[in-house]
Amino acid sequence: MMERPLVVGVDGSDAALGAVDWAADAAVRYGIRLRIVYASRWERYEVHLLEGRTEPSSERVREETIVGVAAERASRRVPGLEVTTQLAPDDPVEALLTEGLRAKAVVVGHRGRGRLTSLLLGSVGLGVAARAHCPVIVVRGRTENIRGGECKVVLGVGERAADTAAVTFALEEASLRDCTVEAVHAWRCPGTAVPEQCGAHGEYHGEYRAEHERRTQELLDEVMNKPVAAFPQVTVERRAVEGAPGAALVAASHTADLVVVGAHRRHGHAGLQLGLVTHTVLHHARCPVAVVPET
Template sequence: MLSADSADSETGRLCRGDEKGSIMEHPLVVGVDGSNASLDAVDWGADAAARYGIPLRIVYASRWERYEGHLPDWSTERPSERVMEETIVGVAAERASRRVPELDVTTYLAPDEPVEALLAEGQRAKAVVVGHRGRGRLTSLLLGSVGLGVAARAHCPVIVVRGRTGNIRGEACKVALGVSERAAGTTAATFALEEAALRHCTVEAVHAWRCAGTEVPEQCGAHGEYRAEHERRAAELMDGVLNKPVAAFPQVTVEYRTVEGAPGTVLVAASHAADLLVVGAHRRQGHAGLQLGLVNHTVLHHAQCPVAVVPEP
């Protein structure tokens, strides 16, 4: 569905530079670059925007004009770079509109580096959605530099669309939530339960623990006192994180699971049976960006479903 200010484009208003258009305050933003991974992000974003009842804003960012200069004013030739970027956002917008016909879709060509452009868009977005790989020579990387850069620095939730096709499509009917002592806030938990409520599915809250090197190995066994203490602390942590969010979404069934093992490995395993894996990240003291940490890096690179990184206050 096109808004009144976007009627000059078949699939949504095309903005350049600082021209933003009259877009709602908190749309769902999707970064595109023409790759198949970014088209997966468009599909995921269109479905999510429809669930939230908000517009979808498709963003392509490039600084080619700065690096390659402008054509003379008298030239009637359209730069190939301009044709390419308009084609990329046009295809993405048409794809989203065909997928969800009633969706309000707008597009924006940002004259900036991709990470910086998406971070700016994230200041006024419900969330930012990106694909897990780019379309350049670095497509073999497990997670593209844009996805990682945005996930590490955004002020809103960032969803990296990755994993198996069935998980991306939402066939598991489950949202997994990683609960860690390092990011034991309630913002990520609230995000996970809201997603589950909109999807009409369950939440599996997972906390992994490991015996410390100073603890006696035989007392970390199935009936060891250290194991019992770890499980007691894990249960207290889960209750502290989830009590308020669960009360806010009483319609959502929440399964609590504490597991002995490496947290990254445990969460990647949980992602196999989930439509979305939600993890929290705290701000770094004295630095710009989030404390993604080894666990979040692991799931961003290896999860079998889309991953949402949610900033905790």
């Protein structure tokens, strides 16, 4: 059986070319081929609109140029890398979701070429990250973080002790990058409490903090211990943070090469399936973000 490729979506934007660079480097780490995909519904209509014409349309030429430039860029960046291309006659989100069914992961840039490029995260990246059944990496953040100079993978740990896919993904990434994993779990006072009730400057707050930190360490041990045993070469740091989980992960992303978060897919649900924490990280992280669906 052929090894599943790493898929990267392109649209001719600078963000997409940055995603190609990241994906080419990742494909080498994984030891797999890179598949570059451009999707457009234009080809569905081209057959009917251009019947009898032998020369390709300007739109077709543009599409082929986009994937050709991306493929050449990847090959120059990583000589010897196996690169394939695909022009898909479909909506970009749907095309990448389909590709993701037989891919190790899907990589996208954080912004596209459309009129909404001012958005923190483009609609394609958001749609794929919210619905894919394979890991999705959104390449965003500062140049130094994207290049992988921090030597750290941050893992967001939620309340579910059974969330192991994201843990394993983070450990694999750290192993391939020869870097550490920082497992972060955030806690805070109940939403109904006001700061005075939490004893912000009193003994009660100290007891409250100690209890939450104890529970967090128990949760982190429960989530991490078994997967970590399979990666003895990876150093894992467990950290309890007081505050909102999304804000904690965004803060941690400043000194990370990758932030990994889990995603829960509801069977038969076709809408966006992103929690508040994942949504916050995708829009504001200072480094690439991997959204890993839990099976």
